[in-house]
Amino acid sequence: MIGLPTSADFLFGWIPQTGSVVRTLLAGGLPSLSIYGVYIGIEIILAPFYWLWTTLPIEHPDVTNLVPYTVPWFSLEFIMKIPIFLFDVATLILIMRIVRRITNSEPRSIMAGLAWFANPYDFYMLYWWGAMDIIPIAVFLLAVYFEVEARWLQFGFATMLSALLRLFAFAAYPFFIPLAKTRSSVRNLILGSAVPVFLAIGLLYLSHDTLATVFNIPAKEFWLLEFLGFNLWGMQFIRLSPVLVLFQLYVVLRFWRSDTNVVYLASVSLLALLLGATLYGGEAGHFLWVCPLLSACVAMRLEDAWIYCLTFVTAILSPTVNPFYNWTPEPLIVDTFLAGAFYAMKAIYLLKLNLWNARIT
Amino acid sequence: MLSSIFLRNRSAFLALVGVVAALKLVLSAIEPASWDLRDIIALMGAGNAPIGPWIALYPPLYNQTASNISQLQSWPLTASLWSTPNIMELSLLFRVLVFIFDIGTMVVLYYIGRRLKSSVEGRLMGLVWFLNPFSLFAVELLGLPDVTCVFLITLSLFLLISQRPLLSAVAIGLGAFVRFFPIFLFPPLLLYIRSNGASRKHLAAVIAIGLVGLGGYLSWVLPYGFEYLTTPTPVTFFLPFLGGAQNTVNVTTFGMFAFYCIQFIFMKKNGPLPVLLSALLAYFVVAEPGPQYLIWLLPLIAVDVVAFADKLKRLVVLAFLTLGFAQWFLLSSAFVTPSGYSLLMFPLGGPIVPGFSVALGNFLDSNLVDIIILPLVASSTFALLIAYATEQMRVWFSVPEIQSNK
Numbered sequence: 001m002i003g004l005p006t007s008a009d010f011l012f013g014w015i016p017q018t019g020s021v022v023r024t025l026l027a028g029g030l031p032s033l034s035i036y037g038v039y040i041g042i043e044i045i046l047a048p049f050y051w052l053w054t055t056l057p058i059e060h061p062d063v064t065n066l067v068p069y070t071v072p073w074f075s076l077e078f079i080m081k082i083p084i085f086l087f088d089v090a091t092l093i094l095i096m097r098i099v100r101r102i103t104n105s106e107p108r109s110i111m112a113g114l115a116w117f118a119n120p121y122d123f124y125m126l127y128w129w130g131a132m133d134i135i136p137i138a139v140f141l142l143a144v145y146f147e148v149e150a151r152w153l154q155f156g157f158a159t160m161l162s163a164l165l166r167l168f169a170f171a172a173y174p175f176f177i178p179l180a181k182t183r184s185s186v187r188n189l190i191l192g193s194a195v196p197v198f199l200a201i202g203l204l205y206l207s208h209d210t211l212a213t214v215f216n217i218p219a220k221e222f223w224l225l226e227f228l229g230f231n232l233w234g235m236q237f238i239r240l241s242p243v244l245v246l247f248q249l250y251v252v253l254r255f256w257r258s259d260t261n262v263v264y265l266a267s268v269s270l271l272a273l274l275l276g277a278t279l280y281g282g283e284a285g286h287f288l289w290v291c292p293l294l295s296a297c298v299a300m301r302l303e304d305a306w307i308y309c310l311t312f313v314t315a316i317l318s319p320t321v322n323p324f325y326n327w328t329p330e331p332l333i334v335d336t337f338l339a340g341a342f343y344a345m346k347a348i349y350l351l352k353l354n355l356w357n358a359r360i361t
Numbered sequence: 362m363l364s365s366i367f368l369r370n371r372s373a374f375l376a377l378v379g380v381v382a383a384l385k386l387v388l389s390a391i392e393p394a395s396w397d398l399r400d401i402i403a404l405m406g407a408g409n410a411p412i413g414p415w416i417a418l419y420p421p422l423y424n425q426t427a428s429n430i431s432q433l434q435s436w437p438l439t440a441s442l443w444s445t446p447n448i449m450e451l452s453l454l455f456r457v458l459v460f461i462f463d464i465g466t467m468v469v470l471y472y473i474g475r476r477l478k479s480s481v482e483g484r485l486m487g488l489v490w491f492l493n494p495f496s497l498f499a500v501e502l503l504g505l506p507d508v509t510c511v512f513l514i515t516l517s518l519f520l521l522i523s524q525r526p527l528l529s530a531v532a533i534g535l536g537a538f539v540r541f542f543p544i545f546l547f548p549p550l551l552l553y554i555r556s557n558g559a560s561r562k563h564l565a566a567v568i569a570i571g572l573v574g575l576g577g578y579l580s581w582v583l584p585y586g587f588e589y590l591t592t593p594t595p596v597t598f599f600l601p602f603l604g605g606a607q608n609t610v611n612v613t614t615f616g617m618f619a620f621y622c623i624q625f626i627f628m629k630k631n632g633p634l635p636v637l638l639s640a641l642l643a644y645f646v647v648a649e650p651g652p653q654y655l656i657w658l659l660p661l662i663a664v665d666v667v668a669f670a671d672k673l674k675r676l677v678v679l680a681f682l683t684l685g686f687a688q689w690f691l692l693s694s695a696f697v698t699p700s701g702y703s704l705l706m707f708p709l710g711g712p713i714v715p716g717f718s719v720a721l722g723n724f725l726d727s728n729l730v731d732i733i734i735l736p737l738v739a740s741s742t743f744a745l746l747i748a749y750a751t752e753q754m755r756v757w758f759s760v761p762e763i764q765s766n767k
Contacts, residue, residue, distance in 0.1 A: 219728040228736050237688075237739040238649065246744035250751070253673055 011080060011130025014039075015063045018046045022054070030207035033214070037221055041165040042132050046083060053079045084126050087138040091292050092117045094141040099296050101148045102261055112299035115308070116292050121315050131285045136165035140266070141292055143169070147176065147262040152185045156192025164200055167227065168289050171245050172269040175252060179262060229276040241276030248272040248350075256357045263300070264357050267293040271350040275343070287315055287346075294349065307352055311345040318342035367488070368481045374488075381492060382464065385501050389456035390449040393702040397595040398455050398504045404594060456501050462508040463500045466660055467491040469515045476522050477668045489663035494686060498696065499656040502704045506596060507656060510536040510543050514637070515660040517546070521633035526554045530567040534574030541578055541598055542644065542657060547571040548621045549640040553633055601648040616647030628757040634664055639753035646750055652689035652742065655682065665753075674752050681745035688738045694725050 021031045021043045033040055053076050054060060066073045095116050100109035116122060125131045143158035159176060163169035173193075180186040204213065218224055229240030248268055252260075270290045277286065298308040315321060319335040367377050467487040474483025490496055500508045513536035520529035530550060536543030551567055559567075582589040582597060589597040601613040620643040628636070638661040644650075645658070666678050690696065695703045701710030708714045709722050724730065 215727075215729045218733050225732055228740070232743070237736045238743045239736045239740045242737055242740035243744040243747070246741050247747055250677065250744070250748035254748075254752075 011077065012063075012066070014043070014046060014130075014132055015050065015076065015080065018043045018050045019063055022047045022051050026051075030203065032207040033204060033209050033217075038167075038217060038224065042135050045135055046080070046132070049079050049083055081127065081130065084130065084132065084134055087134045088117075088122075088126055090138045091134065091141050094138065094145050095292050095296050098141070098145050098148050098263060099299050101145075102263065102296075103300055108299045108302075111302075112296045115295035115298050119291065119295070119312060121312050121321070122288065122291050124316070124321070125285065125288050129285070131288055133166060133285050133288050136162045136168070137289055137292060139165060140169050140172075140289075144262050144266055144293075147179060150185070152180060152188035153192040156189040157195055158192075160193040160196040164196055167224075168270060168273065168286075171273040172266050174249055175265040175269040176262065178253065179265070227273070227277045239276075241273060244272045244276040245269065251354060252357075255354070255359060257359050260357045263293055263296045264353055267297055268350060268353050271346055271353070275346055275350065287321075297353065301356060304352060304356075307345070307349055311342075311349055314338070314342040314345045368484045371480075374484045377488075378467070378491065382460075385460060385463070385497065386453070386457070388497075389460060389501050390453040392452060392456075392502050392704055392706070393698040393700045394452060394455070395503045395696075395698050395704065399699050400595045401504075401506075404596065456504055459500050459504055459506065459508045462512045463491070463496060466496075466508065466512045466515050469512065469519050470660055470663055473515070473519050473522060473664055474667060476519070477664070482667050486660075486663045486667045489667060490660050493659060493663075493682075495656055495659055495682065498686075498689075498704060499653050502696070503653065504595075505653065505656065507540055507654065510540045511656055511660060514543055514546065514657070517550075518633060518637060518661065518664065521550075521553070521637075526550075526557075526559060527563065527566055527570075530570040534570040534577075537571070537574030538577035541600065542641075544571065544575055544578075545617065545640050545644050546637055549624060549636045552625060552628065553631070553636045556628070556631070598650065598654075601650075613644075613648045617644060620647075624757070631757060634661060634669070635753045635756040637661060638665060639750060639757075642746065642750035642753055646743075646747055649743070652685040652692065655685050669756075674749075677745055677748050677752065681742060681749055684738055684742040684745065688735070688742050691725065691730055691735050691738065695721060 017036060017039070021036060021040070024031045025044075025047060031040055031044065036043060056075055058071055058075060061067075061072055063076065066076065092113050096109045096113040099112040100106060103109070126134055139158055140162040143155055143162060146152075146155040146158055155176070159169050159173055163173065177186075177189070180189045201211070204210070227241055229242075229244075232238040232240055232243065252265065252268065267290060270293065274286055274290060294308060294311070298305050317338050318341075319339050366373050368374065467490050470486040470490055471480075471483040474480070474486040496508075499505045513532045517529040517532035517536075520526070520532060530547075533543045533546050533550060537547075547567070551564060554567060555564060590600050593599045602611060602617075620640070624636075624639070638658065641658050641661065645654075662678055662682075666675050670678065695709060696705060697703050697709050701708055703709050707718050707721075709718055714722075
């Protein structure tokens with residue numbers, strides 16, 4: 001599958017900077033946050049694959065001007081999809097293990113794996129679109145797996161590592177804290193979380209950046225602010241996304257059963273973030289974050305599989321994903337309808353997850 | 362524990378209150394004038410005297426001339442604090458009235474706590490209000506005249522708990538006479554009185570008192586046209602029910618109407634606190650007046666957290682007040698005053714400012730605050746406000762709270 005040609009735009013968007021990271025590393029330097037921006041972690045993970053391409057006995061033209069459907073173009077595309085495939089398989093294995101551990105059921109574990117691996121939406125996003133989000137997603141799933149195994153140190157480490165690679169896991173972190181119910185688990189969770197932070201700060205200074213670089217990120221990469229969502233009250237600075245995430249946390253603490261599992265907690269935290277982050281149905285890659293978790297959810301609760309199916313049908317048809325979008329006669333007329341349907345299904349899924357886990361009083 | 366000594370020992374409690382009161386008075390004398398105090402003088406200078414009932418409440422306070430504005434603005438930036446006694450006198454004069462209402466609110470809270478639980482809870486409720494940074498900054502330092510209404514609302518709760526609904530309505534009516542927001546408490550008050558078996562005559566009397574309060578407010582506001590109703594001033598709060606784009610739904614009007622209807626449909630027989638507190642919280646959610654006005658809620662919150670809250674609710678309140686204070690700090694540029702001094706007593710402007718003030722000023726002006734920290738803090742405060750409002754509305758469906766142990 002990874003040999004199929006892609007839409008190329010997104011996948012190839014990663015390559016010039018990754019190439020630059022490789023050159024910096026080969027020269028004995030450390031790539032800096034101020035130059036490469038917030039995706040530096042993912043680019044470092046991609047660097048060996050790009051380097052592999054540079055060692056192939058073929059012509060290596062400038063990657064910003066690659067001619068499509070030539071040998072360098074095909075080979076680069078194939079090699080840059082290898083990490084996607086590897087992390088996709090890792091995600092599959094982790095989902096199956098998580099569901100098997102929670103449900104003690106092999107068939108449900110297989111069902112969860114299929115819901116992820118054979119899902120047309122995931123397939124499209126990974127192998128056609130080239131969403132590198134799968135790398136931090138797999139790390140996040142690893143964190144979830146560690147929680148299920150009650151390995152708190154590793155749980156904290158993997159959650160924070162995922163958050164440093166892509167900020168989604170930051171939204172889930174407060175939801176995970178109440179899972180640590182003993183003093184030692186809290187201590188290990190905090191310790192594990194602190195390690196990647198201190199490592200990142202160390203690397204920051206080694207690459208001649210400072211904490212001021214981190215604080216300047218929102219000014220430099222303004223698109224990050226879209227995660228805050230739209231302004232609710234004009235000049236009052238109240239943004240939708242933090243309101244939804246924090247209120248969801250309150251709902252969990254007040255109304256949920258205390259024996260709920262980490263999959264449901266991670267799912268609602270990310271769904272709340274996705275609902276708040278953008279009004280218009282969400283960016284194409286963002287929904288991918290919650291897909292493996294929803295695959296686990298559907299396997300744990302088969303009677304509501306229709307919500308899962310309908311959510312993914314609307315996801316595929318949503319304007320930022322729909323591969324047939326430009327084929328429709330009047331895309332501008334139907335896009336609001338399709339985006340609205342997808343947004344509604346995410347909201348319904350969030351509502352349903354809350355109802356499944358609510359305490360019966 | 363030290364805190365339990367202050368709660369269990371009457372003398373220790375009074376000594377603590379005395380020390381804090383003295384500190385508040387000293388701060389009232391030496392703090393620079395806030396924008397609110399300056400604007401009250403400015404309103405008078407602009408010929409808007411007597412600014413409703415304020416002048417009648419305390420003539421020495423508001424019977425000042427416009428020349429005081431320049432004196433207040435020139436609060437010495439670099440001179441020693443003790444070298445200008447005339448400014449200190451003026452500052453104290455301006456703040457001592459609100460201080461009296463501050464003490465009064467604490468006393469009423471003590472009696473509410475004593476009626477609901479015991480003297481210990483009463484003292485704790487009083488201290489939650491009196492030692493709270495919100496009340497210190499909003500009442501004494503900022504000089505918000507809202508504390509008169511806060512006192513009257515607290516008094517109305519005490520009177521309701523004491524089974525005196527008509528006097529309670531009078532207290533709220535008086536509050537509405539000096540500031541608009543207590544009017545929101547009349548519908549829930551009627552609902553509460555009705556659910557407790559009040560006669561039609563009593564209900565009619567409460568409605569009449571409410572209308573008198575509203576009429577009193579309009580009688581001193583309307584002579585200045587719609588100015589006081591559409592623009593915020595230190596003595597009035599603009600009405601969020603008015604205005605908005607053409608052909609759109611006013612969120613506050615919709616929200617409050619919907620809230621009252623939901624309250625009418627779902628609320629069973631209940632104690633007075635959640636009835637009043639949920640109405641004020643609903644107004645805060647739909648109108649979002651700003652963090653400094655959280656003092657409207659603070660005495661009722663004090664009663665709730667001491668007498669009725671569980672661990673999670675207390676956590677929500679603590680987080681929401683802390684974040685609200687942080688939001689206020691950031692929005693007001695560290696409580697900056699017209700003289701360039703912050704109410705935290707460090708200079709933020711003027712010719713000679715120390716390095717730490719410059720650093721703080723730069724931080725407050727930075728993009729980081731404007732585009733990340735402030736939205737995160739304000740949004741979190743708002744989310745917790747909704748959570749706390751939910752907590753109050755949950756009580757509607759549960760067992761009625763204790764009315765009184767007397």
